[in-house]
Amino acid sequence: MSFLILGKAPDALAARRSFIGKSGLLLSGAAVALLAGQEALAKDGKSGASDVRILNTALGAELEAIAAYQLGAQSGLLQKPVLALALTFQGHHKQHAEILSKTIAKLGGKPVAAKDKYRFPTDSLKTQADVLRFAATLERGAVSAYLGAVPVFHNSDLAKAAASILGDEAMHWAILRNALGEVPVPSAFMA
Amino acid sequence: MIRLAGMLAGVALALAAGSAPAAANNAAPRGDPQAGAAIYARCLACHALAYDRTGPRHCGLFGRRAGSVKGFHYSEAMKRSKIVWNAKTLDHFLANPLKAIPGTAMGYAGIANRKERADLIAYLEQANASPECRKSPHPQQ
Numbered sequence: 521m522s523f524l525i526l527g528k529a530p531d532a533l534a535a536r537r538s539f540i541g542k543s544g545l546l547l548s549g550a551a552v553a554l555l556a557g558q559e560a561l562a563k564d565g566k567s568g569a570s571d572v573r574i575l576n577t578a579l580g581a582e583l584e585a586i587a588a589y590q591l592g593a594q595s596g597l598l599q600k601p602v603l604a605l606a607l608t609f610q611g612h613h614k615q616h617a618e619i620l621s622k623t624i625a626k627l628g629g630k631p632v633a634a635k636d637k638y639r640f641p642t643d644s645l646k647t648q649a650d651v652l653r654f655a656a657t658l659e660r661g662a663v664s665a666y667l668g669a670v671p672v673f674h675n676s677d678l679a680k681a682a683a684s685i686l687g688d689e690a691m692h693w694a695i696l697r698n699a700l701g702e703v704p705v706p707s708a709f710m711a
Numbered sequence: 712m713i714r715l716a717g718m719l720a721g722v723a724l725a726l727a728a729g730s731a732p733a734a735a736n737n738a739a740p741r742g743d744p745q746a747g748a749a750i751y752a753r754c755l756a757c758h759a760l761a762y763d764r765t766g767p768r769h770c771g772l773f774g775r776r777a778g779s780v781k782g783f784h785y786s787e788a789m790k791r792s793k794i795v796w797n798a799k800t801l802d803h804f805l806a807n808p809l810k811a812i813p814g815t816a817m818g819y820a821g822i823a824n825r826k827e828r829a830d831l832i833a834y835l836e837q838a839n840a841s842p843e844c845r846k847s848p849h850p851q852q
Contacts, residue, residue, distance in 0.1 A: 570809070570814075570818070573786070573814070573815075574818030577757070577765060577817065577818050578818075580765040581757055581764075581765045584764060584765060639759075639762045639763075639764075657752070657755050658755065660752055660755065661752065661754065661755035661756030661757065664753035664754075664756065665753075665756040665757060665819065668818075668820045668821070669818050669820075670820075671820045672809055672818055672819070711750075711753060711827075
């Protein structure tokens with residue numbers, strides 16, 4: 521399987537580390553944008569409430585993604601380089617959740633909390649490939665979810681921040697597809 | 712930036728071209744469940760067929776009153792909507808969820824293309840008749 525390439529290609533690892541560093545910068549930018557949007561939103565109650573609802577739905581999905589990667593990490597099915605990748609992606613989702621939660625609170629909303637228990641299709645997760653495919657399914661869905669959310673934010677700073685997260689999810693999806701030996705980017709456009 | 716603007720304009724044109732024939736024809740297009748399965752991948756950040764996630768389960772959807780899955784935390788707007796899900800109400804909702812039910816937690820722009828909506832609904836109908844959904848509980852409030 522092509523994910524093994526990650527373990528034996530120092531260039532790829534270096535590139536990944538570089539990418540992780542850059543995406544951290546990207547999220548910092550998103551964080552600034554999210555927080556910067558606070559005042560504008562506070563002035564528009566109805567639009568602000570709608571934006572908070574969208575953010576809260578995104579937060580719920582991010583919290584589930586964190587739990588899903590935890591399940592994968594603890595499954596014992598992931599080899600070392602893949603496990604490291606999964607934990608890196610989980611870390612991104614934690615950062616997404618943190619900034620979403622803080623923004624919702626700053627906008628006067630109540631951030632949803634992580635559920636005590638999530639239901640996952642554990643019966644079908646028997647191999648590393650199964651775990652990767654499951655993660656890819658969630659990431660692909662997340663790309664569409666953010667794509668559908670971006671145009672409905674009333675505040676353009678929030679839309680920009682959501683698009684920043686969308687980009688990160690899309691990279692996760694592409695890398696997971698690559699690890700599964702699938703074409704990493706199967707189409708020119710996403711829906 | 713100009714290249715990006717050009718690309719986006721191209722996407723907009725492609726989207727418009729895709730929806731124009733459906734708009735000119737009032738008859739609902741026949742949905743293709745197989746094509747709908749691919750479209751359903753867009754829903755999988757939040758939904759599953761057999762169990763609740765960020766969004767409610769889709770098994771048992773047809774004939775179910777909106778906001779009625781027991782134990783799922785719906786928006787007040789969804790609970791008040793009095794919608795009963797069928798092909799027609801789903802088509803209306805999926806076209807623009809926030810316009811169909813203002814206040815819904817489904818902060819999603821919708822599926823503008825009518826044929827894509829028909830495909831998705833056809834997939835959901837097929838999935839609801841599948842063994843996975845038949846053996847899945849459909850608790851309603």
